Amino acid sequence: MKHLLSVNNLQVHFKTFAGEVQAVRGVSFDLTAGEAIAIVGESGCGKSVTAQSIMRLIPSPPGRYVAGEIFFDGENLLPKTEKEMEIIRGKDIGMIFQDPMTSLNPTMKVGHQIVETLNKHTDLAGEAGKQRAVEMLALVGLPNPEKRYGQYPHQFSGGMRQRAMIAMALACNPRLLIADEPTTALDVTIQAQILELMQELKDKLGTSIILITHDLGVVAGFASRVIVMYAGKVVESGTTSEIFYQQRHPYTRGLLASVPRPGQEIRKKLSPIAGRPPDLIAPPQGCAFWPRCERAMLVCREVQPDLVRLSDTHLVSCWLTHEYASKGATIRS
């Protein structure tokens, strides 16, 4: 199947006073048209940087693309000029964030902001633009869309602002929507409604979606595939069912253990992974997870395990799935 997006060996660094942070260290994945995938990991694992790289939103300096390619619809985005990217952003790729206020202008009526996007990227102007904006506000489930059109973002509740931002991101019918923690700031009920809305719109409009989240709990039922990132790398990826029921990486298991299940006493029994992610100025040699991994072996500290293919869709980077380990042999570096 033809890929809408192919990220190949993406590496992104940031200069800081303390040294160069290796935020993304060789990330590769593909996305087919109409597919919804999730990129999951703790804060600082490089998932947002990966998303922002696709939009080419990494500020340079201090950021820089060290290596890799990002093919969107067959064209590498990394060498594109800022002018070319301005056309692609909004029109071909839309993005929504955790805080709608980062994309909504507080001093401008919501409807006008959507019209502005339409004017920039489409030939819808005047009444047609307004009509399309009202349609979008209705499509994302805002009651009274005509009235909402003329209101300011502060007149919207948090959940409504998130809906307005989705309306704006989808106004030009982009082929890809990147949603970076879109529901993190919302309460659980609104969170479920927003995810349901995104799912509905994906089916209705055929938009591909990349959902970025730290919470594996919101992924089931939404994404068909999951990419788990740790310390700037993909440590496991597979279909949602492979990740939920046949996961092989101790980090993925740790993430799943901290997902509340129905009937479970919330918070009390959840076991977040002990320890903290490594400093990416000087990432550990070997598997970056070893300082936190209960199953770490000597080899883990010394040699980085390659991503091994377990099925057409399932990849994992862990010495425990290495062929020698499965035969019970001693792994030596």
Ligand code: SF4
């Ligand atoms: Fe744990 Fe070793 Fe696997 Fe890393 S490679 S996750 S340290 S067992």
Ligand code: MG
């Ligand atoms: Mg983030």
